[in-house]
Amino acid sequence: MNNEQPHYSQDKVDEIDMNGEKPFYNSLPYxxxxxxxxxxxxxxxxxxDLQSFMTIGYLSDKQFKNGTILPWTIGVFTTNVIVLDKVKAFIKGQNVWLYTVGIFE
Known part of the structure; x- marks a missing residue:
């Protein structure tokens, strides 16, 4: 993950969930x-066919498996994403799990 990667503001992240799980971080699509x-x-x-992707961060491992298609929601908008990668990272003194997902458009 690039530290300069544009991401949703915290008030927007509060409206996001993936498969019912709220992230602490969500990049803008790239x-x-x-x-x-x-x-x-x-x-x-x-x-x-996947042309857009996001990085989504959680403070605990949500056990999402690569290749799994999950619903991703922001506000009233819902779409499906596919989990492509999961990485455990140590950021600002704590472990986080970062998922790279592809967006079905």
Whole structure:
């Protein structure tokens, strides 16, 4: 995750959930060209129709598995996303779990 990655403001993040779980962080959607992780690039070759992606962060592991399609909601808008990658990171003194998801449009 790039520290400069644009993300939803905290008041918008409060309106977001993925599969009923509220994240503490959610990036704004970004295009395929911003994906630099080779593992994720390999994974998204299986999904040529996916053009937009997000990084979603949780303070605990939600056990979402790669390849799982889940509902993602902000306010009254709901769409489906597919989990492409999960990474455990240590940020600002605590463990966080970051999920890269592809957005079905």
């Amino acid at each position: 295009t395929r060209s911003y994906i630099t992780n080779k593992k994720i690039k390999k994974e998204i070759k299986s999904y040529p």
